[in-house]
Amino acid sequence: MKRFTNLLKKEIKELVTKQLVFSLLFTVILFNFIGRVTKKEVQKAIGVQTISALDQDGTEASRALLKFLESGLPGPSPATTIPPYKILDQSGKTKEQALETAKAGESKLLLVIPKGYGDSLTELKPSEIETYSFMRSFSLIGARSQVVVQGVIAALNEAQSNSYLKEKLPGMDPTAIKKPIKTKDFVVVQDRVAEGEANMVAGLISQQSLLIPVVLMMIVIYSSQMVISAVAMEKQNKTLETLLTVPIKRTSIITAKMLAAGLVGLISAGVYMFGFKGFFGGIGDEAAMAGAQAGGPALMQKLGLTFSTSGYIILGLSIFLAILVALALAMILGVLAEDFRSAQNMIMPLTFMVMIPYFISLFADINTVSLPIKIFILAIPFSHPFLVSQNLYLGNYGMIAAGLGYMLVVFVILVIFAARVFSTDKILTMKLRFGKKKAAVA
Amino acid sequence: MPNVLTVRGLKKSYGSQMALAGIDFEVRAGEVFALIGPNGAGKTTTLRVIATLLTSSAGEITFLDHDLCKDPDFVREKISYLPEEAGAYKDMKGLDYLHFMANFYAGTPEEEKEFVDRAVAITALGEKLGDRLRTKVGTYSKGMTRKLLLARALMTKPALAILDEPTSGLDVLNALEVREIIRHYVKEGTSVLLSSHNMLEIEFLSDRVALINKGLILDTGTPTELKDKHQAKNLEEVFRSSVR
Numbered sequence: 001m002k003r004f005t006n007l008l009k010k011e012i013k014e015l016v017t018k019q020l021v022f023s024l025l026f027t028v029i030l031f032n033f034i035g036r037v038t039k040k041e042v043q044k045a046i047g048v049q050t051i052s053a054l055d056q057d058g059t060e061a062s063r064a065l066l067k068f069l070e071s072g073l074p075g076p077s078p079a080t081t082i083p084p085y086k087i088l089d090q091s092g093k094t095k096e097q098a099l100e101t102a103k104a105g106e107s108k109l110l111l112v113i114p115k116g117y118g119d120s121l122t123e124l125k126p127s128e129i130e131t132y133s134f135m136r137s138f139s140l141i142g143a144r145s146q147v148v149v150q151g152v153i154a155a156l157n158e159a160q161s162n163s164y165l166k167e168k169l170p171g172m173d174p175t176a177i178k179k180p181i182k183t184k185d186f187v188v189v190q191d192r193v194a195e196g197e198a199n200m201v202a203g204l205i206s207q208q209s210l211l212i213p214v215v216l217m218m219i220v221i222y223s224s225q226m227v228i229s230a231v232a233m234e235k236q237n238k239t240l241e242t243l244l245t246v247p248i249k250r251t252s253i254i255t256a257k258m259l260a261a262g263l264v265g266l267i268s269a270g271v272y273m274f275g276f277k278g279f280f281g282g283i284g285d286e287a288a289m290a291g292a293q294a295g296g297p298a299l300m301q302k303l304g305l306t307f308s309t310s311g312y313i314i315l316g317l318s319i320f321l322a323i324l325v326a327l328a329l330a331m332i333l334g335v336l337a338e339d340f341r342s343a344q345n346m347i348m349p350l351t352f353m354v355m356i357p358y359f360i361s362l363f364a365d366i367n368t369v370s371l372p373i374k375i376f377i378l379a380i381p382f383s384h385p386f387l388v389s390q391n392l393y394l395g396n397y398g399m400i401a402a403g404l405g406y407m408l409v410v411f412v413i414l415v416i417f418a419a420r421v422f423s424t425d426k427i428l429t430m431k432l433r434f435g436k437k438k439a440a441v442a
Numbered sequence: 443m444p445n446v447l448t449v450r451g452l453k454k455s456y457g458s459q460m461a462l463a464g465i466d467f468e469v470r471a472g473e474v475f476a477l478i479g480p481n482g483a484g485k486t487t488t489l490r491v492i493a494t495l496l497t498s499s500a501g502e503i504t505f506l507d508h509d510l511c512k513d514p515d516f517v518r519e520k521i522s523y524l525p526e527e528a529g530a531y532k533d534m535k536g537l538d539y540l541h542f543m544a545n546f547y548a549g550t551p552e553e554e555k556e557f558v559d560r561a562v563a564i565t566a567l568g569e570k571l572g573d574r575l576r577t578k579v580g581t582y583s584k585g586m587t588r589k590l591l592l593a594r595a596l597m598t599k600p601a602l603a604i605l606d607e608p609t610s611g612l613d614v615l616n617a618l619e620v621r622e623i624i625r626h627y628v629k630e631g632t633s634v635l636l637s638s639h640n641m642l643e644i645e646f647l648s649d650r651v652a653l654i655n656k657g658l659i660l661d662t663g664t665p666t667e668l669k670d671k672h673q674a675k676n677l678e679e680v681f682r683s684s685v686r
Contacts, residue, residue, distance in 0.1 A: 002545070003545065003546050006542065006545040006546065010531070010534075010542055013533075014531070014533065017533075237529040237530075237531065237532060238525065238527045238528050238529035239528070239529050239530065239531060241490075241493075241495060241523070241525040241528065242523065242524075242525065242528055242543075242591075242594075244494075244495055245493045245494060245495060245518055245521070245522070245523040246518060246543065246546040246547075247515065247518040247519045247546055247547065248518075248546055249515070424497060425495075425496045425497055428490075428495060428496065429456065
């Protein structure tokens with residue numbers, strides 16, 4: 001054990017370099033900074049919007065319209081809610097003056113209610129209202145000014161049509177006339193039923209499990225790269241032969257390298273994720289707020305779509321097994337590498353093996369793809385952690401158990417192979433030279 | 443003198459390529475035994491098999507009454523191996539490297555310190571490496587690195603030190619210092635099995651010599667015996683006469 005600890009310490013010291021610490025710190029600071037900036041912008045974008053209004057009509061109807069915009073109209077869901085707007089009154093100015101004032105200020109748009117608006121309303125004729133939207137930036141958040149315009153127009157139409165209906169059909173609820181059929185949406189997951197919208201559930205699930213594939217992909221790629229490089233560097237620096245003749249079991253050498261890379265990879269991924277959390281925190285706010293407003297968390301709870309402690313343990317176990325498989329595979333690839341440079345090439349196939357299920361899980365449902373593709377994906381050990389959360393939600397425990405079992409079997413086979421490679425001449429004779437004709441024997 | 447190592451009928455092949463075609467020799471306690479021969483003769487392969495890095499294709503190797511093939515862990519406890527192109531961990535300080543290596547062999551912290559102190563003494567035999575031991579190995583010259591590695595190989599007083607071309611790539615002064623270190627520490631009870639293609643070096647260092655060529659041992663004896671037998675002035679002439 002003393003010898004193993006000695007080797008493990010050396011492996012960890014080799015991996016935890018100043019460059020690594022600096023790069024981790026830099027990432028955390030950078031992502032948190034970007035996250036804070038983005039968060040502020042998002043909050044601005046989803047907060048009360050300021051618009052300017054030039055009322056050239058000056059009738060009771062036009063004043064009522066602006067008052068409606070100022071108060072908003074709460075609805076049962078975000079889609080049917082008309083938010084309140086902050087209105088900067090430009091009355092008494094010409095259109096040009098109002099445009100200049102609004103442009104110089106913080107207004108997203110200028111609304112011009114022309115003379116005769118009230119009369120057309122009385123005559124039940126379509127009225128024309130001018131909007132001037134100010135595009136001050138072309139970023140995703142800046143482009144929200146168009147959303148504001150659409151929101152304002154929707155609100156105006158709502159107000160106008162309500163006004164018509166109230167005038168012509170006094171005593172009737174305008175909403176009941178416009179939407180005579182009301183829907184009550186339910187979502188069914190296995191044997192649980194809850195009131196809510198399916199697209200909201202899907203959105204919240206993808207939001208909940210957004211970080212899982214990112215964490216997995218980062219740890220697997222990062223740790224594997226460290227193991228491959230660690231073995232390749234021993235070869236390049238001519239230290240491997242000496243290490244193999246000291247009194248320590250070959251399996252201990254493999255374990256120390258894998259454990260050190262796994263630990264450092266896990267910590268690094270944790271630090272990176274802390275940084276990413278700060279970054280995604282800014283972007284995810286809008287969706288989180290929308291979900292929370294509509295009772296998203298309660299709906300997920302009712303449908304059993306939240307992780308229990310055992311769920312987290314299963315997910316953790318799956319990720320852990322995937323990391324072990326990657327490390328064992330990396331150990332073998334590291335033996336094949338002749339030096340540090342070729343080790344960088346060796347990481348490519350492993351990266352692809354992680355990227356394939358990652359991208360498929362982002363854009364498609366692995367369960368609905370064709371059988372040959374499904375078999376191909378399931379044969380990749382790293383696919384299973386991507387499927388665990390979905391299978392946990394849907395209660396597919398058989399699939400989860402099969403995935404865990406498969407990864408364990410692959411890991412055992414790879415470790416046995418790695419141990420054999422380290423215990424035989426192959427550790428010194430197996431080489432794969434890129435750009436050369438054949439696998440050479442020393 | 444009892445044998446530390448006995449090699450009988452050792453064969454090693456890489457696929458169809460025969461590197462060792464059946465060699466026999468023994469290393470006695472407290473002696474320096476050298477394998478000499480040209481490049482590709484099979485010297486390094488022999489040393490690698492005895493250092494438990496490679497497995498043999500056939501033959502028997504007995505080390506301190508243990509079968510080397512069956513009990514490589516025992517062998518690794520008692521030997522130390524200095525490969526021809528060995529390196530040390532560049533980001534480690536010299537002293538940390540010695541502690542790291544000593545830790546594998548030492549049973550207690552006191553013993554580890556004893557090993558490291560001995561290594562420091564070895565390195566100080568020649569150029570004053572003492573202060574440089576506190577700097578990173580990556581900053582050492584080739585000669586300094588070689589002395590550090592030699593000190594590492596001898597600090598545990600192994601039953602058998604296996605040294606592959608110990609002065610390879612060194613200038614005359616550094617090579618002389620390394621030879622002096624080897625001779626000095628052999629007196630303390632370590633047996634040495636070394637290889638070289640430098641016949642003069644072998645003549646200076648070795649008690650007994652085996653001439654090896656194309657995976658076969660051509661002749662074995664003390665340098666004087668071999669020179670007398672082949673009526674030669676030096677080992678180079680002995681080797682030329684044996685190859686004919």
